[in-house]
Amino acid sequence: MLVSYKWLKEYVNLDDLTPADVAEKLTRSGVEVDAVHSLSEGITNLVVGKVMTCEKHPQADKLNLCQVDVGESDPVQIVCGASNVGEGQFVAVARVGARLPGGMKIKRAKLRGEVSEGMICSLQELGFEGKVVPKKYSEGIFNFPQEMIAGEDAMAPLGLDDTVLELDLTPNRSDCLSMIGVAYEVAAILGREVNVPEPAIVASKEKASDHISVKVEASGDNPYYGANVIKGLQISESPLWLQTALMAAGVRPVNNVVDITNYVLLEYGQPLHAFDLDRFGSEEVVVRRAADGEKIVTLDDTERTLSGDHLVITNGNDPVALAGVMGGATSEVENGSVNILLEAAYFSPASVRKASRDLGLRSDSSVRFEKGVDPNSVAEAGARAASLIQQLSGGEILEGPVEFDELNKNKKEVTITLNKINSVLGTHMTAEEVSQIFDQLQFGIDEKDGEFSVTVPTRRQDISIEADLVEEAARLYGYDNIPVTLPNTPSTPGGLTAEQLKKRKARRFLEGAGMLEAVNYSLTTAEKEAYFKEESKSRVKVALPMSEERSALRTTLIPHLLDDLSYNKNRNIYNVSLYEMGTVFHTEEETVTVQPEEKTFLAGALMGLWQEHSWQGEKKPADFFVLKGIVEGLLKELNITGEIRFVQSETRGLHPGRTASLYIDGTEAGVLGQLHPATAKEWSLPETYVFELDLSTLMSFPAEAVRYEPIPRYPGMDRDIALVVEEDIKAEELEKVIVAHGGSLLSSVSVFDLYQGENLEPGKKSLAFSLRYQNREKTLTEEEVTEVHTKVLQALEEKLGAKLRA
């Protein structure tokens, strides 16, 4: 909402304040002023000029030589390029030395040999936006529609001596979508009076009802319809004060009747509509629901197809307006219109909202009806418009209006106690202070022993319960005056849940390991996911996606991490390791009807070198075992009880020979491996490694409590063995046999070498293990160890054909 300060001052005395003061006060009490524009900013030396003569420039077809009276003894010569300049016009002249918005400075100039002393201005040159400039002046200079005095300052007549406050209204304050509403708000904040002019109607003896009847077939959505009839008017350009008021409010002037309906819309917040009575097509107004498929061409020359949800104004047969949204083209007020029907109605917010939404059509009118107009202003606004039309277009108002009226105009009554206000706010207001606040708001008050019975004017549709009154009291009392306290309720222990702590631990571990945390979008495409997941189950899809790129919820974190690697690679960053912790969404339903299962996944992607120290020549590329080391470390960090197994597996999108599935106590909890070269190619990536863990499942395993174990007091003994086995024997199998036969003396076993190649039979490999024997009770003897160790070696040979390497 754009508020002309000049206009506002017609209702409230603001003589002692600046627009900036008022803006600050409004903002601090709940109506945010986004910007304060002074229309005169950057303009100097602008006067009214009278074009005495206007001839073609001798050297240029498109230029005119004008002798302009600027109130001095001699006229000045101005070269003007506008085609609409003409003799006898009163125009706005920027004199030599003048400044115009945008920093333009007017200098004496010579144009094609002719001296030009100033500039005849267009409205755009004076800072008006093109969309508010009347069509008549939009292609050329402006000329005053009335007799002026040459040489007078032109700022005031053009309304440039004004400041506009740009309000950013919250949805509840639709009362401030009107000048009068803003006036009430400003007056309440300042504790001043509001003066709203009473419409003065001089009606003729002729009755409006002789010309028109009103029938409403949908009274629920249209509880009030008032039709004024004005005859014998003359359509013309509006007077300057009306045009400048509209332009300041961001509305383009059209003609006097349309301008008045717009002016009253801005003044009262009540949308009105004027029909050309002679082209209305009948003598009855019938308000009804549209038939499904019924069509109407609206004022913007667009054909709209309607449904039974939409309310239309008809002439008994055809729709002539889309109720509360926009008029129809057939009965539009035009230059030759003489008799009009002026509609002032109340349309329900829901019906207008529905029509506006369905048809994608928002107007100044629909915006106000959607929020609910003041039931007590509908008829008054109609009268106000009728009286202005009579004043400015010379018409005759017939006795009326013709009305259909089932509108509830009762004021709401809300009760509240002083104690409630103070206990919610933490303030110590007195009954007098609260009374005064409600009084300033022009609410009716009946106070008894700290209990207020408040009668709320209908313009404040947003107030209906206690809390609404608390808010009014608070914002007028001033939020700054509310004290600063801490809750005096018993203190509570705060903290994280076990799961939240585990998530933080996992993050800390991965950071420590050198990975960068990524955050990606949850919305993705089914195509991207298809590289990793079969499209067997239906995905969770957005009903109306903004783009195909973001049409479905992800079921895996990997594709977006690959996008990230790709993004970095394209910027010549080749060594990247990222991880992400995020939600994935699963559903078992073909068509989703219930909330999908949400799980927290933890994924990582590694590309290029894992470690590098360039000048020492150290280059360690990321590989499967780097990846596995991270996952193993993470599992240790999460302190998960249960048997952890990595099982060679084939997973869509990953290298079939370099992929493992992770199992905890037999439950699959993740996968890790090299990205399948074909998949890597799709993302233009080099050798890349990824892991993805189902963190929700991992966290569901209980954590093992940490207990101190005494440090051994006796020395242990190490035995290293190199075993030659068939190539397909897994390290895990050998280790299991060693552990099974090492008995209580074996305290640890670890792989320290893998060898394949020369010096070995084909199809064989050598795996070396380091075994540590330890007895917690006493010093081990060589014999004890040898006895156990021999058993281990025997078992290895018997079970897996492992022989000690010679």
Add this chain to the structure above:
Amino acid sequence: MLDRLQELHDEAMKKVAEAEDLNDLKEVRVAYLGKKGPITEVMKGMGKLSAEERPKVGQKANEVRESVKSYIEEKEKAFEEAAMLEKLKKESIDVTLPGRPVSKGSRHPLTSVVETIEDVFIGMGFNVAEGPEVETDYYNFESLNLPKHHPARDMQDTFFITSDLLLRTQTSPVQTRTMEKHEGQGPVKIVCPGKVYRRDEDDATHSHQFMQIEGLVVDEGIRMSDLKGIFATFVKQYFGEERDIRLRPSFFPFTEPSAELDISCAMCGGKGCRTCKQTGWIEVLGAGMVHPNVLKMGGFDPDQYSGFAFGMGVERFAMLKYGIDDIRHFYTNDKRFLNQFTRV
């Protein structure tokens, strides 16, 4: 014999003096002080001496031995030190060459902001609550006093999945879910971080996905002045002691009275600059007293309980804190961006 000893002494001392390395010294030691050396030889002949001479010669022999020995040791020490110096000199390196970097990852700045804020509120007795990202219309809107066709729904453009399921547009549904779990019994003190989604075209200041932290306190006797107090504490801990706060009236369907919280501008200290658009204040979050309808729908009696709620944009906090100018940086995962937060 005394002369012989003196002679041997002088000879040995000369050889020690002439020795060029540890080997030479070893030879001198063996030659003169060894069991087969000349001094020992001289000592063997002591038996032939008279009782008077014997102690004198013995003493002299010991003096000679000690003198030679200590001279040898002194020179040995000097040679060892020189050798060590030589060795260390050879081992010298260029200390200005770069060290081997310890690879350190980084926390995403959004995570970092979330965890810091969580910790501040945990310190004030809050718990952290979470909820689903796919929500029902009821939890996302209706239970928050936003019935269907409420004009305030215009403020949020929603990704619907079905007519009833949607991507949550705010973390506020966690409020109702948490209140329901409390079954009408206070106190509730939570912060709820999470991702939210709105139908916005992505640009420098808009993102269709972003993060919020919602907070809720419900108990008997909670006042709007408490909201101010909790925020003053939070802002001072998070943004610094010198930050002031102010509340401005605003509107949210789920709170009443509602407020925007501003903090004094860090760039200009409140004097007015470009960052704060000359106002001296920066808007950081929305808050208010929980609307009685919301309390009711969460199972709390609004006549007995009151509370306040607040919501803040994590990206906005990160942008303010680190001076980031484009919201899209948070979601492109450029290493050059992420690497800047290893120090956070």
